[in-house]
Amino acid sequence: MDKLMALSIAISKDMARYEKESGLTTARIQLLWELAGGATTQQQLAAAMGVSPRNVTGLVDGLVASGHVTREPHPTDRRAALVTPTDSGAATIAELQSSYADLAQGLFGHLEQRRLAEFESVLDDTIARFAKLVEDSL
């Protein structure tokens, strides 16, 4: 448990370093990550991120100002805006994805199949147990 926390904290700290370098923030990176699936309305983003629509307005404002996304008119619903990555934003998203893949490879790529499978199995079990504990406590 302590070790899980330690790893999680270490990853967070490294993320913070990356954020400082890139001028992005955790919430804006998460929003960009959601856009990897394609242009999206703010309502959809709010639902996907588990955050209020008002909050998404602010995050998108910031990403527009930094040139990562634009608000394009929705083709069929004139109330809605399609949050769309710019070329620069798309490049950032690709970079995020590749960093993530590299990290996974660097951390686990060397493990023998059997150890990796065993590790995943314990993680699956832990996730399931955690879900059950949360459910029982409600």
Place this chain on the structure above:
Amino acid sequence: MDKLMALSIAISKDMARYEKESGLTTARIQLLWELAGGATTQQQLAAAMGVSPRNVTGLVDGLVASGHVTREPHPTDRRAALVTPTDSGAATIAELQSSYADLAQGLFGHLEQRRLAEFESVLDDTIARFAKLVEDSL
């Protein structure tokens, strides 16, 4: 990797739920956690939490307002204040510690010694690899 992230996110969400219930916040809980070792100056808290002294002022203000801590005069340095848990704050800290222990027990208590040791070993290895990757990238 995805599973590690999933677990970490699940734990964060549950933390957020607890925070909402208790009226505390992540940063204030972290500060209380630091106080488990005993009353401490704000400078020490800032260093331990990796945060600015000004920030600690605000967090302590909040915890004073909610009745979790008080600022007591430092016995030898009249510039400094000792952030000290109240009875209620001490109860909260004890509750945090016991919840944490219960969670660890609920998640991993059932695992056979061998599986647990194997899991820890992979985690240790992952933490070490992560540290090395971060170091190399600097």
Place this chain on the structure above:
DNA sequence: TATTGTTATACTCTATAACTATA
């Protein structure tokens, strides 16, 4: 009438810089 996004307002976390009181 319901939904999308924004304006208005407020709280928290965070930081830097300047200042006061004390060492």
Place this chain on the structure above:
DNA sequence: TATAGTTATAGAGTATAACAATA
């Protein structure tokens, strides 16, 4: 002169509530 903590100021994330435009 150096340190502990606060005031001043600022930016970001978050929320609710009220409102405009559109469905």
